[in-house]
Amino acid sequence: MGPKTEELLNILLWSADLLVNPSWRSLFESYEGWAYRNGLLIQIGRLEQRKWVTRKSKERNDRVYRLSAQGRLHALGGRDPEARWERAWDGRWRLVIFDIPSGQNAEREWLRRYLRARDFGCLQNSVWVTPDPMEEEQRTLAGGSLNVESIVLLEAHTCADGQAVSSKLKLRRRNSFAGCRRSVKPGWLLSE
Missing domain, CATH: 3.30.70.240 (Alpha-Beta Plaits)
Structure with a gap:
């Protein structure tokens, strides 16, 4: 998929998200803010699946994460100096x-x-x-x-x-x- 196609799909998703979840935040949020917010949460979700980070609380709105011991080892290149x-x-x-x-x-x-x-x-x-x-x-x-x-x-x-x-x-x-x-x-x- 080319960058223009990916950008078009992202804009369509942003528009759909605006229609499905109408709120003051989504009405006044720019496309760039939406893309950053969704991209960051997706990346953190991937890190959490790999057990490199752990969420401090199980509540959905609480976004405090800790680097796990496995994540620390990965960040150090697989070896603990x-x-x-x-x-x-x-x-x-x-x-x-x-x-x-x-x-x-x-x-x-x-x-x-x-x-x-x-x-x-x-x-x-x-x-x-x-x-x-x-x-x-x-x-x-x-x-x-x-x-x-x-x-x-x-x-x-x-x-x-x-x-x-x-x-x-x-x-x-x-x-x-x-x-x-x-x-x-x-x-x-x-x-x-």
């Missing part, structure tokens, strides 16, 4: 260090996105670290189009019990999730 930091660890850091020439920007950006998607922490633009084993990454990088001579994979123990790396990554993660954490805590209210 605090639970990831509290899991068991073998005490070894795995590092990916690379020096890809500036003429290969696409490859460099692909590698950064790849590492970020696998929850590696960025110490510098070309130094990435993870506490997890890297068998899959070794196979992927060795079989890829990147020049493997410009990539070094290391497994290392740290001095001082890993506090320097751990604290730097926790600080970066805390800063990157700070805005998200404020907006998706359990009990977060979404009201009209």
Whole structure:
């Protein structure tokens, strides 16, 4: 369905809603206000069906919603960062260090996105670290189009019990999730 057809159907629905539910509000409400109100409630209904939000009260007119634990987890990308930091660890850091020439920007950006998607922490633009084993990454990088001579994979123990790396990554993660954490805590209210 094209945008013009969809817009025409929306205007017909607005007109029908005005005739079926005559009220002061509907008489003086613009089409844009009606479309916003109906679109928002439809989206919130979908979120409620997926159990990402819960209604505070079962009354129809009460529109106070809370983000559920399942919704919070979805908003965080399917992983709870605090639970990831509290899991068991073998005490070894795995590092990916690379020096890809500036003429290969696409490859460099692909590698950064790849590492970020696998929850590696960025110490510098070309130094990435993870506490997890890297068998899959070794196979992927060795079989890829990147020049493997410009990539070094290391497994290392740290001095001082890993506090320097751990604290730097926790600080970066805390800063990157700070805005998200404020907006998706359990009990977060979404009201009209």
